[in-house]
Amino acid sequence: MTDLSLRIGFLPLVDAALPILAHELGFAEDEGLALTLVRDMSWATVNDRLLYGHSDAAHMTAPLAIATTLGLGRPAVPLSAPFVLGLNGNAITLRPDLAAQVTDVGVPGDVAAIGQRLADVVRTGTKLRLGVVHRYSSHNYMLRYWLSGCGIDPNHDVEILTVAPPFAADALASGEVDGICVGEPWNSVAVDRGVGVIVAVTAQIWRRGVEKVLAVKRKRLEAEPEPYHRLLRALWRAGQAFVDPSRLDEIANILARPAYLDGSSALIKGAASDQILFAHGHERIHVPDFMFQHREAANFPWVSQAAWLYAQMTLAGHVTLNKADYATAQAVFRPDVYRAALRPLGVPLPGASAKLEGGLSDPTGVGTVQGRLILGADSFFDGRHFDPDALEAYLA
Amino acid sequence: MRIAIVDERAARAAVIDEGLREAGLTEIAIFSERHGIVGRIEAFAPDVILIDIANPRRDELEEIFSVSRALARPVAMFVDQSDVEMMEAAIDAGVSAYVVDGFSKARIKSVLDLAIRRFNAFAKLRAELDEAKGALADRIKIDAAKTLLIKKRAMTEPAAYAALRKAAMDSGRKIVDVADALLTAEKLMGGL
Numbered sequence: 330m331t332d333l334s335l336r337i338g339f340l341p342l343v344d345a346a347l348p349i350l351a352h353e354l355g356f357a358e359d360e361g362l363a364l365t366l367v368r369d370m371s372w373a374t375v376n377d378r379l380l381y382g383h384s385d386a387a388h389m390t391a392p393l394a395i396a397t398t399l400g401l402g403r404p405a406v407p408l409s410a411p412f413v414l415g416l417n418g419n420a421i422t423l424r425p426d427l428a429a430q431v432t433d434v435g436v437p438g439d440v441a442a443i444g445q446r447l448a449d450v451v452r453t454g455t456k457l458r459l460g461v462v463h464r465y466s467s468h469n470y471m472l473r474y475w476l477s478g479c480g481i482d483p484n485h486d487v488e489i490l491t492v493a494p495p496f497a498a499d500a501l502a503s504g505e506v507d508g509i510c511v512g513e514p515w516n517s518v519a520v521d522r523g524v525g526v527i528v529a530v531t532a533q534i535w536r537r538g539v540e541k542v543l544a545v546k547r548k549r550l551e552a553e554p555e556p557y558h559r560l561l562r563a564l565w566r567a568g569q570a571f572v573d574p575s576r577l578d579e580i581a582n583i584l585a586r587p588a589y590l591d592g593s594s595a596l597i598k599g600a601a602s603d604q605i606l607f608a609h610g611h612e613r614i615h616v617p618d619f620m621f622q623h624r625e626a627a628n629f630p631w632v633s634q635a636a637w638l639y640a641q642m643t644l645a646g647h648v649t650l651n652k653a654d655y656a657t658a659q660a661v662f663r664p665d666v667y668r669a670a671l672r673p674l675g676v677p678l679p680g681a682s683a684k685l686e687g688g689l690s691d692p693t694g695v696g697t698v699q700g701r702l703i704l705g706a707d708s709f710f711d712g713r714h715f716d717p718d719a720l721e722a723y724l725a
Numbered sequence: 726m727r728i729a730i731v732d733e734r735a736a737r738a739a740v741i742d743e744g745l746r747e748a749g750l751t752e753i754a755i756f757s758e759r760h761g762i763v764g765r766i767e768a769f770a771p772d773v774i775l776i777d778i779a780n781p782r783r784d785e786l787e788e789i790f791s792v793s794r795a796l797a798r799p800v801a802m803f804v805d806q807s808d809v810e811m812m813e814a815a816i817d818a819g820v821s822a823y824v825v826d827g828f829s830k831a832r833i834k835s836v837l838d839l840a841i842r843r844f845n846a847f848a849k850l851r852a853e854l855d856e857a858k859g860a861l862a863d864r865i866k867i868d869a870a871k872t873l874l875i876k877k878r879a880m881t882e883p884a885a886y887a888a889l890r891k892a893a894m895d896s897g898r899k900i901v902d903v904a905d906a907l908l909t910a911e912k913l914m915g916g917l
Contacts, residue, residue, distance in 0.1 A: 370781035377778065377821060381812045402791055403800060464788045491788035493781050 333556040334363040337543075338375040339388035341368060341590040342494065343513040343600045344415045344541045346580070347622065348388055350567035351560070353583050359566075360559035368588065371493060372463050379544060380406050386560065388414060389544040392638050395658045396465040397544075401647065409550045410542035410635075411666035412561050413628045417532040418540055418600065418620035419468050420516040421475070423508040424501060425608070427457075428526035435526075435611030440533045440710050444479025451486050460492030460506040467531075467540050470641035472510040475534045477644070478711040484646060501525045512540075513600035513620070514592050521596065523609040530605065532618045535687070537627075537707035539634040542662075550666065561670035568623035577602055618705075625704050626677055630662035633683040636717035643724060655720060659683075668698065677702040686715040726832060727752040729771035731762070733780065737847045741775065744843035750836070763789050767796055773833060774823040775840050778816060790823060800824060811837065818844035863901040870904035873911055 339345040351357045352364040367384050369375045372393055378384040380397070394408045423431070431446040432438050451457060461469040473483040483489060492500045497509045498519040509516075509525070519525030531538050543564065550557055570576050581601060585594035599606060603619040606612075621627050639658040642648045664682040671678060677700030684695075687709040694703050709715075715723060728750060732738040738755040745753055754769045756762050759782065766774070774790075776783060790796055800823060811834065815821065818841040824833050867889065874885035889907075893900045 370779060371783035373783040373787055373821070374778050377812075377816055381809060381816050383813070383816055402787065463784050464791065491785045493784055495781060 331358055331361050331363040333361060333559065334365065335385040335556050335560055336365045336367050336383070337386045337388065337560075338367045338369055338378050338384040340370070340372065340375060340494070341592070342388075342515075342541075343584065343590070343597055344418050344620065344622070345388045345589070346571055346584055346601070347414050347564045347567040348386075348543070349584060349589050350570055350580060351563035354567060354570055356563035356566040356570075357560065360563050362556060362559040362563060364560075364563075366588070370495070372466075379408075379546065385549065386543055386545045386557070388541055390463055390466040390468075391539050391542045391634070392465040392467060392470060392642060393463060394542055394544040395635060395638055395642070395661050396647070398547075398657060398661050399648065399654055401465070407547040408544045408661060409547040409663045409666070410544055410630050410661050411550065411557065411663040411670070412543040412564055413539060413630050413634070414541040414543055414564070414622070416540055416621035416627050417530070417535075417538050417618065418622075419471065419510060419512045419531040420527045420605070421472060421508060421510045421529045421531075422497075422501065422516045422519050422525035422527050424504075425523070425526050427507055428528050428608070432526070432528045435608040437530070437533065437605075437607065437614060437616060438528075440475065440529045441479065443528050444475055444481070447476075448480045451481050457487045457507045458505070459487055459489050460497060460500055460509040460511070461489055462494050462497075462511050463491060464647070465642075467538060467638070468510040468512070470638060470645065471531045471534050471538055473645055474641060475529065475710065478709075478713075498522055498524055514590065514596040517596040517599060517606060518592075520606050520609055521593075526608040527605065528607075530616055530619050532616065532621070534710050535707075536618060536705075536709075537621065537686075539631075539638065542630065550663075554666070554669070557666070558670035561667065562674055565623075565628060565671055565674060565676065568628060571601070572623045574602070626679055626702055629667055629679055630664055631679075631682065631684055631686075632659045632662045632664060633686050633715070633717040635659045635662040636683070636720070637686050637715045640715065640720060640723055650720075650724065659717070672699060676700055683717050686717075687712075688714050726750060726773065726836065727754075727769065727771045728836065729754050729756060729766055729769055729774045731756045731766075731774060731776045731780065731786065733757055733759070734777065737777070737844070740847045740850070741840055741843040744839055744846070745836070748835075748839055762786075763793070767793060770796070772825055773836055775836075776821050776823070778819045778821045783821065787823075796825065808834070811841075814841050818842075818848070820844045866901055866908065867904045870907045873907060 337348045357364045375387050379387045394410050398407050428434055432443045476483045494511050494515045497511045497515045500506045501519050502524040516527055581594045581598035584590050584597050585592055603616050604613040605616045636659050639655055643650050668678045678698050680696040680698045689704055689707045692703050692705045730738045730741055735757045738757055742753050742755055820840050822837055871885040874880045889900050889903050893903045
């Protein structure tokens, strides 16, 4: 019996998997929750529907939830992110001729060295045009982080523009952009068409990079927590199914349906199983943790992840550093709601709400309020750490 | 007030344009073709930009608005947050709007209100058109079934129609469904 219902907005991307699977595999129904998935084609529309009550929750890039809460480019509406829908799953794809200058085509390489060679190209005076899926997207900040770490100033040496995911391959083909940082299946589509070569996946830039979140209006979440608690439990179980290899074909087929991604189930399967085709005509290669949707409490909204994003927004010039805003940005992530909702499942719940991001180079046990939890390496490619309590030192 | 309409469906853009002109707003430009759109919008220098909400390029356009030097920083969904009802109506109708900083809110509301009505009018037009198309298709099927009966059963036209109608009433179906079944049977059974 379902006695509560929620509508969830999403874009057709592989990392919309958990809400789709929570519905399709019956986990929401088990919680007495009826889900309706609302598909859109732009983040602006996903956000509009959430803000004006056409949806009750949304699959959203984490920085957009922060930007909306801070009122960047529109009136501020406080959003909450009680659940991370996944880590990473994006890649940087360049024009094939440009890729050949910076990487060993077809295989993953050392992203620091690849970035250095890209910097050499930029130093010859070529101003590259790079597409990201949204101004306030992890793609944008991850790309900027990588470029900066390789000696390329993302604000001056290159031009970063927005390209909607479904048009990314076209933009590469037409020469509108020299490269893109986009989620799956859109890199694979570009590779499949022979118009792009993957030179890096974001997991190589930050092994545990925060990606999409479940975004909810804070007022709604606080006024009616029950349906959201049920949703979080259903999403957690959907994550468990997502990483079960025996369900891979079933899951790829569900996601490929016209109502969801409306795409190739083979390409979706590649991404979901971390099997990446770097260049057309090559073999798929297993990239560990390419998409990280469930293990190690990946869905736990660490406040330090929101803090890291705010730091990157500052570096990009999207916000002006301000203590109050920094606190507001961090408060978007809601570990308290995550713990309250998932406690009945008996799953591991981290005791802390923030951590030193990039601080682990080996698997390490962490304190919990329930269960045992070991976190794997979460390093950044340049070996830097991010301490949310030392923002000014980090930005200096 | 200068209004830009960004809509890949030229027919809908025309319906909105017409509505705005009837209301005495004449400085309107329609942008249906994506190529070079930014430069053209910048050259037009609109005060208000109306965009079809399902336009997959909204994120690109928003980004461009936020960095454009020529456009005076258009902001999404300008109506104050107390006016949630109007925003819901806008989303229902499928229109989103951007307005440059500092523009009179009262004047914008009337434009958005008009745009919402025109978007709805367009949706209604399309529904009527689809209905008309459906009715025509039904007519063609019923005529074909009648012709079949006239030929094979040597019926007059009124008798053929009466036979179809009776079969429909007896089986609780629509005449067009009976006609469809007859035509399918004829196709499968051939000349039998």
